[in-house]
Amino acid sequence: MSTTQAAIEPLPTSPRRRGGWRAVRERESLTGLVFVAPFIVGFILFSAIPMVASLVLSLTDFDPREPDEIHFIGLANYQQMLTDPVLHESLGVTLRFALLVVPLTLAAALGVAMLVNSKLLAGRNVFRTLFYMPMQIPLVASTIVWIGVLHATTGWLNYGLEAVGLPGPNWLQSTFWVGPALGLMGLWGIGNMMLIFLAGLQSVPTELYDAAKVDGAGSWASFRHVTLPMISPVLFYNLIIALIAAFQYFTQAFVVSNGRGDPDRATLFFNLNLYREAFGFFHMGYASALAWLLFVIVLGLTVVLFKTAGSWVFAGGERCPRWPGRSAGRGPPRVRSATTCGDSVRSPR
Amino acid sequence: MTLVAATIVSAFLMPLAYMVATAFKDPSQLTAVDAPLYPAAPEVFVYQGKELKVYDVPTPDGTIHAWALLQPHREDAIFIDPANPGAGEITWIGRPRTLAQHWAFSLKVDNFTAAWETIDFPRLFLNTFGIAGLSTVGAVLSGICVAYGFSRFRFPGRNGLFILMLATIILPFQVTLIPSYALYLALGWVGTWWPLIIPHFFANAYNVFLLRQYFLTIPRELDEAAMIDGAGPFRILRSVIVPQAVPAIIAVTLFHFFWAWNEYFLPLIYLQGKPDLQPLAVGLARFNALYSQQPTLIQAAAIMAMLLPVVLFFLAQRAFMRGVVFGGVEK
Numbered sequence: 001m002s003t004t005q006a007a008i009e010p011l012p013t014s015p016r017r018r019g020g021w022r023a024v025r026e027r028e029s030l031t032g033l034v035f036v037a038p039f040i041v042g043f044i045l046f047s048a049i050p051m052v053a054s055l056v057l058s059l060t061d062f063d064p065r066e067p068d069e070i071h072f073i074g075l076a077n078y079q080q081m082l083t084d085p086v087l088h089e090s091l092g093v094t095l096r097f098a099l100l101v102v103p104l105t106l107a108a109a110l111g112v113a114m115l116v117n118s119k120l121l122a123g124r125n126v127f128r129t130l131f132y133m134p135m136q137i138p139l140v141a142s143t144i145v146w147i148g149v150l151h152a153t154t155g156w157l158n159y160g161l162e163a164v165g166l167p168g169p170n171w172l173q174s175t176f177w178v179g180p181a182l183g184l185m186g187l188w189g190i191g192n193m194m195l196i197f198l199a200g201l202q203s204v205p206t207e208l209y210d211a212a213k214v215d216g217a218g219s220w221a222s223f224r225h226v227t228l229p230m231i232s233p234v235l236f237y238n239l240i241i242a243l244i245a246a247f248q249y250f251t252q253a254f255v256v257s258n259g260r261g262d263p264d265r266a267t268l269f270f271n272l273n274l275y276r277e278a279f280g281f282f283h284m285g286y287a288s289a290l291a292w293l294l295f296v297i298v299l300g301l302t303v304v305l306f307k308t309a310g311s312w313v314f315a316g317g318e319r320c321p322r323w324p325g326r327s328a329g330r331g332p333p334r335v336r337s338a339t340t341c342g343d344s345v346r347s348p349r
Numbered sequence: 350m351t352l353v354a355a356t357i358v359s360a361f362l363m364p365l366a367y368m369v370a371t372a373f374k375d376p377s378q379l380t381a382v383d384a385p386l387y388p389a390a391p392e393v394f395v396y397q398g399k400e401l402k403v404y405d406v407p408t409p410d411g412t413i414h415a416w417a418l419l420q421p422h423r424e425d426a427i428f429i430d431p432a433n434p435g436a437g438e439i440t441w442i443g444r445p446r447t448l449a450q451h452w453a454f455s456l457k458v459d460n461f462t463a464a465w466e467t468i469d470f471p472r473l474f475l476n477t478f479g480i481a482g483l484s485t486v487g488a489v490l491s492g493i494c495v496a497y498g499f500s501r502f503r504f505p506g507r508n509g510l511f512i513l514m515l516a517t518i519i520l521p522f523q524v525t526l527i528p529s530y531a532l533y534l535a536l537g538w539v540g541t542w543w544p545l546i547i548p549h550f551f552a553n554a555y556n557v558f559l560l561r562q563y564f565l566t567i568p569r570e571l572d573e574a575a576m577i578d579g580a581g582p583f584r585i586l587r588s589v590i591v592p593q594a595v596p597a598i599i600a601v602t603l604f605h606f607f608w609a610w611n612e613y614f615l616p617l618i619y620l621q622g623k624p625d626l627q628p629l630a631v632g633l634a635r636f637n638a639l640y641s642q643q644p645t646l647i648q649a650a651a652i653m654a655m656l657l658p659v660v661l662f663f664l665a666q667r668a669f670m671r672g673v674v675f676g677g678v679e680k
Contacts, residue, residue: 025503031582032502038491039514042551046525047517053528062527064534115357120350129666130358134365136662138611140630141654142364144637148371148644149364154379156367156386187361195673248521251613258638274523279618284527291523298521 058288065282077289087290089265090273097179097269098246101186105242106235109190113197114227128198135191143255146185147172157184172256175266182267185252193238200234201227229314236305236313243301247294250275270294372649373456379644381450389452393417394431403431404448406441421445460649468636468650469624477628480545480616481609487550488605489598495552496560497586501572514554530618542626544619545612549605556601559672563597564590600672603665610658629654 033040058077062070081087116127134142149155150171158168171181204227212222228235250271253261259276261268268276274294278287371379373388381391392403394417401417406428408414416428419438426445427438464470499511533544567590575585591598613630620627624635633654640646662669 028502029504032498032504032507035494035498035502035582035586036504036507036510037498038550039495039552039557040510042491042548043513043517046529046548046551047520050525050528050532051520053531054524054526057527057531062531064531067531067535112357115354118350121354122351127354127358128670129663130362132666132670133659133662134362136607136658137655138630138633138658140613140633140637141651144633144647144651145364145368147637147641148648149367151644154644156363159386188364192673195670244519254613254617255634255637271523275614275618278527278530279621284531288527291521291526294521295524298519302519 054288054291057285058292060285061283062285062288063282064284073285077286080286081289081293086265086268086273090261090268090270093179093266093268094247094249094270097182097249098243100179101183102239102242102246104183105186105190105193106238108187109193109238110197110231110235112190113194113201116194117198117201128195131194132191134188137188139251140255142188143185143252146181146188147256150181150184173263175264178256178263178266182252182256193242196234196238197231200231204230232313236309240302240305243305244298247271247298247301368648368651371644372460372652373458374460374645375455375457376643376645383449383452385452387454388456390455391450392453394429396429396431396434401429403451403453404428404445405451406448407443408441415451416441418445418448457645460645461653464636464646464650464653467640467646468632470650470653472625473627473629473632476626477610477630480542480628481606483542483546484549484609485602485606487546488553488556489602491550491552492556492560492601493586493591493594493598495557496564497590499557500561500564501582501590514552514557518554533619539619540621540623540626541619545609545615549609553605556605559601560594560597563594567593596668597672599665599668603661603669604672607658607662 059072059074060070061073061076112131115121116124116131118124121127137145149157152158152168152170152173155168155171157171161168169177171177208226208230209222212226217225248271249269253267253269253272254275257263257267257272259272259280261272261276270290271294274287274290277283277290370387375388375390378384378389392415393400394403395401396417396419401419403415403417406414406416414428414430415432416439417431418426419429420427422445424444425440425442428441430436430439495514499507529544530539533539536543538544571589571593572585575589580588610628611630612628613634616628616631617634620631624632627635633650636650637647
């Protein structure tokens with residue numbers, strides 16, 4: 001992550017004098033460490049030790065029902081991954097879904113952000129709130145609502161399709177249509193992305209649009225050559241968050257298929273498979289290995305995206321703006337370059 | 350433009366309309382062929398002590414009347430006009446079997462009471478409040494402490510620690526899941542709320558980051574003034590920093606509370622087989638699996654589950670949506 005800059009950036013100097021006063025500084029260090037202690041202890045207890053333990057467990061056949069029967073089996077779990085057809089299927093499901101849902105939600109979020117940013121729109125705040133709102137519905141509840149809407153015979157989506165003369169598919173029971181169905185559901189999760197795009201759009205200087213107009217650019221040309229490059233940092237940020245979220249996809253798939261991955265494993269996402277291995281079959285050694293595979297994939301994707309970012313993310317060489325805080329007034333604060341500014345990240349969790 | 354946006358937002362929120370309409374319907378309406386989309390019941394008209402079904406009857410002049418069927422025959426029928434029963438019998442030429450029933454708007458609240466009792470909503474609500482509330486207290490308190498430490502004190506390794514904390518954001522929770530589960534199992538905590546609450550007392554990177562960024566904007570002169578008055582670091586945090594950072598603290602509280610309200614995976618694995626302790630999300634999914642053949646019941650349950658978060662969101666939406674942008678994009 002480029003989070004480094006956030007921290008390397010010069011830290012505010014202490015009000016106390018720098019030289020001399022050794023005792024005072026030692027006390028300051030100590031006080032600081034005491035306040036930070038919850039993080040340090042929590043990191044050791046809930047991140048560092050479990051990470052090491054999970055790596056060790058991935059080399060065993062640990063089963064929580066028989067914790068004393070644990071055996072060291074070397075890389076056997078990793079070898080099993082190579083030939084596990086269910087795992088391969090779950091990777092395929094996850095990958096195909098990511099390829100569908102990431103562009104879909106990005107495009108929808110950008111489109112809606114541009115819509116609710118339009119000067120011609122009356123009641124823009126109302127629309128912003130309404131487009132954001134579905135994100136606040138508990139995921140299990142919203143999934144249940146969508147299950148009803150997507151029902152083949154009593155769902156309103158198929159009523160609508162029938163009304164315009166299209167045959168409505170059996171969304172959730174068809175191995176082909178269940179992916180698009182989950183994609184549609186994903187549209188209810190565009191809220192955060194939309195707000196972040198909106199902040200990006202509002203930071204584009206209007207002079208650039210004026211200049212483009214003078215040069216004879218139409219609306220598409222000014223979108224393509226002004227808007228897109230100027231918001232590429234937030235686009236990049238949203239892309240990473242969406243990709244990570246796609247690989248973490250679980251709740252919707254679980255509720256739609258009651259945890260089975262139906263129909264015919266078409267909703268057996270990577271995480272659902274991991275859940276079943278760990279808590280259905282109690283193959284916890286193998287599940288630990290799967291967790292590390294997920295970590296490597298997510299880390300790999302992030303690194304690859306950051307490597308390619310230079311060629312398309314326009315950061316303009318600006319220094320990061322400082323946090324505007326309360327002086328920013330109302331409305332979303334201005335954004336300049338999210339990626340160079342340590343995008344850390346409230347992911348849509 | 351506004352019209353276009355209104356159309357899009359209506360399509361976007363259509364599932365909510367479906368949910369409300371379905372929740373208020375009688376289950377029989379779902380399978381009835383000629384039923385309207387809104388909650389309704391077939392109308393009946395009591396005429397001379399008999400219950401007559403009301404039909405939509407087209408007449409040659411092109412209008413459609415809601416008439417009560419008194420006497421059906423093969424090729425004609427006798428109707429009564431419920432609006433004007435005194436006018437007597439009306440003979441209509443046509444096949445009564447081809448007529449559609451007349452539906453009148455009617456709300457059924459039985460679904461809500463049935464769902465409320467079947468799923469034991471009061472208990473699920475209490476559990477959800479308990480888990481979300483306690484973990485929010487932990488997340489906010491520890492977040493404030495750690496953010497204060499990172500923003501106001503110099504100590505060796507501070508930058509390194511801060512980077513380490515941010516790096517935990519991309520660590521998938523699955524990596525630490527199984528050893529944690531094994532540990533809680535050994536402690537006897539599986540099947541209790543502890544695994545869902547205790548870890549939140551040890552600061553979360555998102556919350557610390559947002560709070561630290563906000564704390565940095567609070568002028569240090571305020572700290573110094575308090576220090577000259579003899580306040581210690583804890584006192585400064587309590588009476589200078591926290592009152593100044595109320596908006597950020599509210600945002601973090603809301604985020605965490607909603608997140609905990611929503612959380613499904615961890616309660617699912619730690620409270621499996623303990624329906625008395627499960628939060629709403631887990632209970633609702635279980636309910637959905639059991640009653641998937643009764644959409645009216647399930648949609649009523651969904652409404653009850655989402656009502657509080659949605660109302661809270663509308664009340665606090667400004668603080669909330671600003672927080673998303675602060676935490677997500679702002680430096």
